[in-house]
Amino acid sequence: MRIETLLAQLGNGKDHTGAVSYPIYPSATFRHPALGESTGYDYSRSGNPTRQVLEEAIAQLEKGKRGLAFSSGMAAIANCLSIFAPGDHIIFCQDLYGGTYRLMEQIYKPLGLTATYVDTRWSHKIADAVTEKTKAIFVETPTNPTMHITDLRALNKLCQEHSLLLIVDNTFMSPYLQQPIELGAHIVVHSGTKYLGGHNDVVAGLVVAATEELGEKLYFMQNAIGAVLGPFDAWLLLRGMKSLALRMEQSQTSAQKIAQWLQEHKAVEQVYYLGLPGHPGRDVHFEQARGAGAMVSFAVREEKKVEEVLSRVQLISFAESLGGVESLITFPARQTHADIPEELRQQTGVTSTLLRLSVGIENVDDLIADLEEALG
Ligand SMILES: Cc1ncc(COP(=O)(O)O)c(C=O)c1O
Incomplete structure (x- = not known):
């Protein structure tokens, strides 16, 4: 099915009642049928039905394997940066959302990550910035606000050569206009507050992993750190995304x-x-x-x-x-x-x-x- 159809049908028929609009499950916790048994839901930080429908939806829309929903775009980005270890180096596009720059410089740098900000319009400049410690490249394309474009296919080649993760903040385009995983990205992030929510009434963040393995790593961090999206906000986002x-x-x-x-x-x-x-x-x-x-x-x-x-x-x-x-x-x-x-x-x-x-x-x-x- 084409993306317009997937969007309009988000959540429809996913519930045993036949609800067209997927219900909000505000329950913080879930009863265990017996010792060692689970309905698939135990505690809402670890998994919530409404959030899960949204997470599966964004994974499908971005053509990834696992979607995760957070309480803001910044929480989503922080979750991604949390998979790196002290000493790791990340290359960022120079024209970067200010909040991402602040997060890197004021939170993750003191914790031992290092960063270089590069004009990623030029592939050779990115290649020059790669060091032995480089683990990932994080870009926005188009950039915010000067609309610089990074060639994602060229970047994917570079990432393959150096075994780097390619992380794309796709907030400006949304999966309707651009699907970075198809072009070689390993992780896609969104401020769901923007086009996905679409009505200036919810703050949210989303992450999509291209592989199950990466998805598991990111899920571990989501559950451990806990900046998850609440069920009411997950429903608002689902409703917004339909249009x-x-x-x-x-x-x-x-x-x-x-x-x-x-x-x-x-x-x-x-x-x-x-x-x-x-x-x-x-x-x-x-x-x-x-x-x-x-x-x-x-x-x-x-x-x-x-x-x-x-x-x-x-x-x-x-x-x-x-x-x-x-x-x-x-x-x-x-x-x-x-x-x-x-x-x-x-x-x-x-x-x-x-x-x-x-x-x-x-x-x-x-x-x-x-x-x-x-x-x-
Ligand atoms: C490109 C981009 N990425 C991330 C964010 C952060 O998202 P949020 O405000 O939902 O935390 C923003 C917010 O403006 C943004 O424009």
């Missing part, structure tokens, strides 16, 4: 129109959107994904415009997130990427004139009218 294909199509079509409109605007210096012909990573991107997505970043000509835009938007909310039905605008240098040092931010283009727009499903002409008003 992922429709939401993504609508948002993407509008994002294309908005990016083209922004490109013509006098106050705008540069637009970062994969759907625009001049984007340098476009060819590679469209070989590994089936759409440009719905995130549009743009740099305004004057720094003072940033504050003007953020205070003037009415329909578009000035708020820190992305991927929901409501359009949001963010100022990455002061919000999502505030924990990245100024020098590194400048290198990757996360400047004090850059704004990031998450295009929702509103009427595109209303969104453009709001931007027109805000840009002046």
Whole structure:
């Protein structure tokens, strides 16, 4: 079945009652039929029926072997980093979500992991950064917020040569547009808070392992650390995911129109959107994904415009997130990427004139009218 069908049918008929919407099982614990026997569920940190339906769903959608659901995207990423040992080295893409950078620098570095941040648009730069201690490469493609593209097939070859794990944060694309495991990734992570949830009403994280063995390792950490997603939130995520294909199509079509409109605007210096012909990573991107997505970043000509835009938007909310039905605008240098040092931010283009727009499903002409008003 195609992904639109899988999405719409998530959870349907998986329960003995015939429920079309899979039930929420809030039970923290489960009765044992007898000593040494189990219904398959013992305690909800270790496994919960509602969470399990979601975990199986994301594994199927990402074409992996095991899915795991967490209380946030950061908890999912922390769980992945927990499988490494002191002394291990990880290569990250330079233009990385600020929370991931903070987690690595302030939590895992003091615990003995080491990291190098590389411009992963260039395969030779990644190869140069590999050392004897390197165990994994962690990338976002497209990156957040400057839309740099990493060639996942080339990276997979490099990982095979050096026996490295390839971890892809697929939050920006969702499995509807990109399935990194098919391109050679070993682990896929998501902030489920974004496109998968899709309604700005739940914080969640997901991990998918390409193999059973890796899945077991990650499950051990999930159960041991315990940052699991609660059953109510697992249900909300399942419900949101049912309409992922429709939401993504609508948002993407509008994002294309908005990016083209922004490109013509006098106050705008540069637009970062994969759907625009001049984007340098476009060819590679469209070989590994089936759409440009719905995130549009743009740099305004004057720094003072940033504050003007953020205070003037009415329909578009000035708020820190992305991927929901409501359009949001963010100022990455002061919000999502505030924990990245100024020098590194400048290198990757996360400047004090850059704004990031998450295009929702509103009427595109209303969104453009709001931007027109805000840009002046
Ligand atoms: C690309 C990316 N990865 C991970 C995260 C972290 O997810 P969460 O906020 O659900 O913890 C975010 C959040 O903005 C993100 O944009």
